[in-house]
Amino acid sequence: MQISAISFDGDMTLWDFYKVMRHSLMHTLGELRRHVSTQRALDLTVEDMIAIRNRLAEEVKGEVWNLEEIRRLAFEKTLEYVGYPDSDLAMHLNKIYLKHRFEDIELYKDVVPALDILASYFKIGLLSNGNSYPERCGLAGRFDFVVLAQDVRVAKPDRRIFQITAQRACCPLAQLLHVGDSLEQDVAGADAAGAHTVWLNREGLTNDTGIQADYEISSLTDLPAILGVD
Template sequence: MRSHYRLLSFDGDMTLWNFDAGMRAALEATRRALIERRPTLAAALPDIRPMMAVRERILADASAAGLSFAAIRRRAFRTLLVEHDAADDRLGDQLYAVYLEHRLKATPLYRDVVPLFARLDSDLHLALLSNGNTHPKHLGIADRFDVIAFAGAMYRAKPSPDLFDYAFDHLGCRAEHTIHVGDSLAADVAGAHAVGATSVWLNRDGRPNDTAIVPDHTIASLAELKALL
């Protein structure tokens, strides 16, 4: 597969791997671990929905602005204990450790990822630019990327240009020679447009676009990248 682009960059969560599936499996493992420690919580936590609701509520709070996903998840476990049992920051942090261990094991690659990598031109630089915290080494694909960058203390999250600029500087590439693929209109498509790169919205589920953000290209599978490249 020959490409006139020099840099192909990807989002991670819900683009290359199914973060949602891994997250749900990890929350269930964490719920079971918590009930083993605090059996009285079984009635309050019959499934993972109360755990998910706490995190969503924290995300919606202005005080969570600027927090990493790890900090938000850790706060969610601590808040869960406060609301359903008793404040115990140490246990909350232990629950986060359990969650993270299981999530990294349970997060699957999408089936179209490995076949895509096998077809790419070896001269094409690849970058992973993620607002999440799942490192591709846990999925066996870290060696595919020339650049791996995460939002956090050093780089602002997409759609900020920080992650893109890091990749450009590191690889000596320019925005007009870059094509970025991601599942988020607000983060990936808008982020690519902000720096002048070509945007590809990966819309695996056929979601309607009810925003004013218009991607340069829309695909339902990474297999469709061949035509764009």
């Protein structure tokens, strides 16, 4: 296996997205209640806000790609739900959310040590369906290439996004290794495109999907040894 470049998924691979997302929504919910005192606002939960956002994302799928815009629209829907429609307040809530979403993000402890080693041997990149640009999450200057679905308007597991990634890495797909936590989006998508795959299984989950990665690891610190550069 000849590898020239490694692409990393972002959410749940380099950082705990669900933790920082819920943390940010808690701050936003507190701000919402400062402005809105309806019973529905008082009863609103973070899980309600997540559900509203996910329904909205499905409604605009393929039409609106920018995730910050989707989040803003979701806050508009949330305010409608609590009986207080206000587009200006939705924009304000979006700013509060995004401030915490990016300023409070925490990298997994194995990220920087692994990147420090691998960057000496391979081109390193970020390939994400999310919207965490490297400079927003403490990884400025760490990547040779960055591909975000909202920018190229195609998302994992579509093989086209892996083709774009290989082009930006200036290597053939057969020399690209993709690392991610999702069997469906990361492993199956990269494999279908012709890239090599690593499933990052931090939680020790059982794989009963039939999708098989070339390698399975529980920590990014295992990756250099697999590639013979430890």
